[in-house]
Amino acid sequence: MQKIAMQTPLVEMDGDEMTRVLWRWIKEILIEPFVDLKTEYYDLGLENRDKTQDEVTRLSAEATKKYGVAVKCATITPNAQRVKEYNLKQMWKSPNGTIRRILDGTVFRSPIIVKGVTPYVGGWKSPIAIARHAYGDVYGAVEEKCEIGETAYLVICKNGKEIKRSLIHDFDKSSGIVQGAHNTDSSIKAFARSCFNYALAQKLPVWFGAKDTVSKIYDHRFKDIFNEIYSAEYKQDFEKAGLYYMYTLIDDVVARVVRSEGGILWVCKNYDGDVMSDMVATAYGSLGLMSSVLVSPDNKYEYEAAHGTVTRHYYNHLKGEETSTNPIATLWAWIGALGKRGELDKNAALVAFAQRLERAVLTTVESGFMTGDLVPLFNADGITPQKLSSKKFLEKIAEKI
Numbered sequence: 001m002q003k004i005a006m007q008t009p010l011v012e013m014d015g016d017e018m019t020r021v022l023w024r025w026i027k028e029i030l031i032e033p034f035v036d037l038k039t040e041y042y043d044l045g046l047e048n049r050d051k052t053q054d055e056v057t058r059l060s061a062e063a064t065k066k067y068g069v070a071v072k073c074a075t076i077t078p079n080a081q082r083v084k085e086y087n088l089k090q091m092w093k094s095p096n097g098t099i100r101r102i103l104d105g106t107v108f109r110s111p112i113i114v115k116g117v118t119p120y121v122g123g124w125k126s127p128i129a130i131a132r133h134a135y136g137d138v139y140g141a142v143e144e145k146c147e148i149g150e151t152a153y154l155v156i157c158k159n160g161k162e163i164k165r166s167l168i169h170d171f172d173k174s175s176g177i178v179q180g181a182h183n184t185d186s187s188i189k190a191f192a193r194s195c196f197n198y199a200l201a202q203k204l205p206v207w208f209g210a211k212d213t214v215s216k217i218y219d220h221r222f223k224d225i226f227n228e229i230y231s232a233e234y235k236q237d238f239e240k241a242g243l244y245y246m247y248t249l250i251d252d253v254v255a256r257v258v259r260s261e262g263g264i265l266w267v268c269k270n271y272d273g274d275v276m277s278d279m280v281a282t283a284y285g286s287l288g289l290m291s292s293v294l295v296s297p298d299n300k301y302e303y304e305a306a307h308g309t310v311t312r313h314y315y316n317h318l319k320g321e322e323t324s325t326n327p328i329a330t331l332w333a334w335i336g337a338l339g340k341r342g343e344l345d346k347n348a349a350l351v352a353f354a355q356r357l358e359r360a361v362l363t364t365v366e367s368g369f370m371t372g373d374l375v376p377l378f379n380a381d382g383i384t385p386q387k388l389s390s391k392k393f394l395e396k397i398a399e400k401i
Contacts, residue, residue, distance in 0.1 A: 001034070003033075003034060004034060004035045004036065004040040004076065004347075004349045004350055004353055005036050005037055005347075005349075006035065006037065006341065006345075006346045006347065006350060007037060007199060008038070008067060008068075008069075008336070008341060008344070008345050009038040009039050009040045009065045009067060009265055010037075010038070010039045010040070010069055010070065010337050010341055010386035011039070011040050011042065011063045011067050011069065011070035011302075012039035012040065012041045012042065012065070012071055013042050013044045013060050013070060013071070013072040013073060013075075014041065014042070014043050014045060014071070014073050015044055015045060015072070015073025015074045015076075015096075015309065015385040016044075016045050016046055016073070016074065016075050016076045016177045016309040017074075017076065017309035017311055017312035017314035018074060018309060018311070018314035018317060018325050019073050019074040019307075019308075019309050019310060019330060020044065020045060020309070020312040021317060021390075022325060022327045022330050022351065022390060023330065024200075025071045025327075025328060025390070025391055025394055026330060026331060026334060026394065028153060028333065029391075029394045029395060029397075029398050030331070030357060030394060030397060030398055030401070031334060031338075033398075034339070034353060034401070035338070035350070035353060038068065039064050040057055041059035042057075042059060042063065043056060043084065044056060044057060044060060044072070044073070044075050044095050044371065045075070045080060046082070046086050046092075047086065048076070048089070048235065049095065049139070050088045050092065050105065051074075052380055053089075054092050054093070054095075055096070056228070056252055057098045057099065058098065058102065059224055060072075060099065061098065061099040061102035061103060062173050063302055063310065064099070064103060064134070064163050064302055064346070065102075065103070065296075065300055065328070068299075068301065068344060069300075069301050069302075069303075069337050069341045069344065070300075070301070070302040070303070070337065070339050071187070071302075071303050071304070071333050071334055071336075071337035072096075072099075072302055072303065072304040072333065073304070073309060073330065074304070074305050074309045074310075074330070074332075075095045075096070075309065076309055077092075077093070077094040077095070077097075077174045078091050078092055078202070081160060082354060084356065084368050087230065090206060092222075094234050095140065096304070097139040097140070098140060099294070099302060100134035100139075100294060101134075101135060101139075101140060101298055102106065102297060103293050103294060103296040104134070104135055104187055104190060104297060104319040105134050105194070105294045105296035105297065105302070106128060106131055106132065106133060106190075106191050106194040106195065106294070106295055106302070107130075107131070107132040107133075107134045107199075107273065107275075107277075107290065107292060107293070107294050108131055108132075108198055108292070108293050109129065109130040109132065109273075109277040109278060109280075109281070109290055109292045109306050109327055110130070110290070110291050111127050111284035111285070111289055111290055111291075111295075111356075112128040112289040112290065112291055112328060112332060113126065113284075114285070114365050114366060115362075115380065116365070116366055116378045116379060116380035116383070117284075117285040117286075117289070117374055117377050117378055118285070118287055118379055119283055119284045119285060120282070120283045120285075121258060122283075123259065123260065123261055124227065124260070124261060124274065124283070124284065125261045125262055125263070126260040126261060126262035126263035127211045127262055127284075128260075128262045128263075128264055128266055128280050128284075128373070129198075129202065129204060129262070129264070129265045129266065129298070130258065130265075130266050130268060130273055130276060130277040130280055130328045130353070131191075131198065131267045132268050132269075132270060132272075132273025132274065132277060133187075133188075133191045133193045133209055133264065133268065133270045133273065134191075134270065134271050134294055135183065135184070135187040135197060135270065136181065136182055136183035136187065136270060137181050137183065137193070137269060138179070138181055138271050139270055139271075140181070140182065140215060140271070140331040141179050141181040142177050142179070142180045142182060143177065143178070143179045143180075144177070145175070145176075145177055146169075146171045146175060146176050146177065146363055147171065147175050148172070148173070148174060148175050149168070149171065149172065150171050151165075151169070151170045151172075151227075152165060152167075152168040152169050152171070153165050153167055153168060153179040154166040154168055154180065155230075156390070158218040170186055172258045174219070176195060176339070179185045181218075181220075181332075183218070183221070184343070185221070186226045188221065188222055188226075188298040189225055189229060190283070192225055192226045192229045192230070193229060193233070193297075194229060194274075195208075195265065195267050196229070196234040196238075196245070196295065196297060198265060198295075199219065199238075199243065199265045200234070200237060200238070200241060200243070201249055202212055202265065203241060203243065203245070204245075204263065204264055204265040204302055204311075205243045205244050205263075205264050205265070206245045206247050206264070206265045206267055207248070207250075207253055207256065207257070207264050207265070207266050207269035208222075208226055208245070208246070208247045208248075208266075208268075209247070209248055209249055209250035209252060209254070209267075209268075210223060210247075210249070210250055210252030210269055211223050211249060211250055212249075213249065218302045219269075222269065224318055225248055226245075226247060226258070226267075230245045239304075250272060251340075252274075256283065263362075266280075277292075277306055278290075278306070278307075281306055281316055283305070285345075285374065285377050286326055286328070286373045286374060286377070287306065287307040287326075288305075288307060288325075288326025288329050288371070288373060288374075289326070289328055289329065289374075290305075290306035290307065290329055291306070291332040291333075291336065292304050292305065292306040292329075292333070293327065293336055300339050301336075301337070303332075303334070303336040303337040303340070304333050304334070305329035305330045305333055306329055307329055310325050319335070322389040322390075322391075323372060323389065323390055324371045324372035324373070324387055324388065324389055324393075326371040326373050327390055327393065328361060328388075331357070331397075332358075332361075333362055334357075335354050335357050335361075338350055338353065338354040339355065339359075340350055342354060356396075356401060357397075357401065358399075360400035361399050361401075363392070363400055364396050365378075365395045366380070366401050367383065368380070368383040368384060368385050368386055369385075369386050369388055369393065369396045370387070370393065371385045371387070371388060371389075371390060371393055375387050
């Protein structure tokens with residue numbers, strides 16, 4: 001069979017542990033037999049990030065700016081235990097955070113709906129998409145430990161001269177910790193426009209929640225910018241489309257989401273989106289059923305799985321044991337990237353292949369073949385679910401293709 005040609009390469013960002021193993025199998029079993037795959041490869045595995053002083057992460061983000069479409073494997077963000085385990089030079093920052101800062105984009109995450117897999121929240125009938133701000137907050141914060149007797153201030157300078165000083169805390173009775181987070185008006189504005197554009201394209205109402213009653217400057221700035229941009233640029237288009245925008249407190253949004261039927265775009269600040277996207281994914285069935293794409297203000301795309309590196313399965317794999325790790329979210333990253341590359345290059349054959357691969361994944365599960373995490377969630381008349389290893393599941397998808 002003649003393989004489908006590609007005009008422009010994808011930026012390929014390899015990752016860590018079990019998802020790195022799945023990454024290789026997905027390419028070997030489901031992509032390379034059908035597509036003359038062109039990628040510009042970057043190894044974002046933890047050892048190589050340590051070896052290159054994390055320069056490889058920056059280079060991969062810059063390549064995404066150049067080529068416009070990237071696909072990323074899950075990666076480890078090391079903590080103290082990982083530093084010891086991998087003998088690292090330092091506790092490197094999240095590669096996702098680095099890439100997001102460079103691209104200044106918005107992360108959109110949406111559950112992958114499969115017939116027969118019932119959400120844990122019984123009232124959810126339609127997907128809940130999460131828009132996660134991909135800049136600043138705790139992910140770009142500066143942190144320090146403070147000893148007894150030390151005092152922490154927030155100091156603002158202009159042209160090298162101090163113009164404002166606010167007491168954070170006087171550590172006169174106990175040692176402690178301090179954190180300085182930031183955001184920018186330009187990034188919040190880009191975030192707002194990305195969310196409203198996505199909602200119009202997907203025909204979804206927008207719910208946004210923060211904590212402006214407590215954070216009267218920081219969170220309130222998000223609220224004000226979103227309201228200003230919506231009123232000036234999007235209100236008429238939303239009303240014509242029968243959609244709406246709602247801002248309320250984050251705790252109120254959480255309560256409303258649980259009671260809803262879905263079918264909304266839930267806009268979250270960076271940390272909220274990190275947490276709530278995992279909650280939504282799990283509630284719809286599995287972290288392995290969550291798509292994720294980072295979209296920059298100038299329409300560069302980075303597709304990735306919304307879960308981690310599946311450490312426990314990886315160590316079982318190293319022992320020679322078969323694992324039943326769900327590869328669907330990682331597959332969805334490849335499907336999204338190949339489809340977008342084909343769309344931008346006007347490569348109809350590549351777009352059609354991405355669509356065919358998506359259908360093959362869904363019909364494989366819907367016909368009763370799946371990984372172990374989905375078996376207890378699957379309920380379809382006349383079909384008894386069969387648990388397959390990761391590799392056999394991928395091979396079953398190849399049969400469908």
